[in-house]
Amino acid sequence: MSGDPILDEWYPVALVSQLGPLGRDTRLLGQPIRVYWGTDHQPQVSDANGRALPVTCRYGHVWTCPGTPSRPLFDIPEADQPGRRLVDVGVVRVKCSPLRAVENFLDIAHFPFVHTDILGAEPHTEVGRYDVQIRDEVDEVWATKVQFYQPQAAKSAAGGITTEYMYRVPAPTVAVLYKTCPPRPGEWDVITLFVQPLEQDLCEVWPWMALFDDTTSLTDLIHFQQTIFVQDRSILENQLPRLLPLDPGMEIPTRADMTSIAYRRWLKRRGYSFGAQLVAA
Amino acid sequence: MTAAWTPVALARDLPRLGVMPVCVDGIDVALWRSASGRLAAWADRCPHRGMRLSHGFVRGEALSCIYHGWSYGASGSCLRIPAHPDLEPPEAIRVPVHRATENNGVIWVALGDQDNTPPALTGLVPLRSVTVQARAEVIRSASGLAIGADGIARGHLASIAVAVLMQALPEGATVLHVLAEPADPAALIAASRAVEALRRAAESKGAA
Incomplete structure (x- = not known):
């Protein structure tokens, strides 16, 4: 029983479909770990001392917890919904705080400037009011009724549309996006960002998707997401300070940043400080 | 005594509408030139989310951050927040401004208040x-x-x-x-x- 809010979380450490016979030596929270196939043909994870860590395989990824899991891995019910394509996008290494990577994923105001002509375009820059809550009953951050004009919202979108979004933070290094599904009105496409914190200022980002899209090739779906994340990387590696400031003073939020404000407040409340800067510099 | 002015670039290497990162006494500075040719040296950090302004873009007489497009005018004060086009940005949103001058084809920056001028380099x-x-x-x-x-x-x-x-x-x-x-x-x-x-x-x- 560690009781440490950082150690007791679940973290993604590999794609099940890409874990080769030699396994994967990687890092988690500044410590070396090893992911490998056990004798029961299930992925296993061990720390530097050879201690076996808890493992869950879900959403295409191997998840582990260096402490004692405070709760089961969060649920994404859509993952089991018939007709969805589950897409393992792969990994992007980013020299930034894992928390900055999550926060950027929750942000829509940057679309016209960072993902120009894909997820946004001038002059359609306005971010309208949306709802943000910290849902105490599930201990998650939710943003709903988020709307934004997008030139090409998804690989399956033919032209510009106003897309509606919901954002959900079910764990400190995980964000889930629910997004208008162009070919299937009434359903939501699910795009996630699973972040593996290697160090306080270095992470590996594993996007994953559960989509209604029977026509786009897998290669095109993966290229679309990788294009977006590489554009985000150019931002994330050039923010100062490197760690995410949880106290006000260092940065100036506006109404468009309500999700980020709630995320920072939620992190601080649960004592999640890995990748965070706690005192205003 | 340390030199009050630091040479940071040759003037011809910073065209109009250009922005570049430079370093002055260990401090990161965004050096840029407006459409009319005005030179500016600012703290290389957007006050909104800490993005380096040297990655930004110049339109007219303003420098904009590449992350969310917040634009800043000659005095360093925020002119526009694209996410809220109808909002008059509060006066408190301001990028720290340093002194910059151009002299005989060299751009110089000073972090403090300087009454003197950079050394003359005439004939070169x-x-x-x-x-x-x-x-x-x-x-x-x-x-x-x-x-x-x-x-x-x-x-x-x-x-x-x-x-x-x-x-x-x-x-x-x-x-x-x-x-x-x-x-x-x-x-x-x-x-x-x-x-x-x-x-x-x-x-x-x-x-x-």
């Missing part, structure tokens, strides 16, 4: 800037250049009279901004190659 033309992985004193001793009363290294490279301005970078690197007496292109090319040779000599000396 800009040759090139080059980054050297060595400290200024190593470069001086490798070059054989003499330091004048104005603190500027002068001498000859490939028989051309030169002045070499040195800008310290973190971790022991130095940028040399080299000016030369007006000469024909072949002579200036020879001087430029001599700057390369000086760089190699200083780097091998520094590594030894």
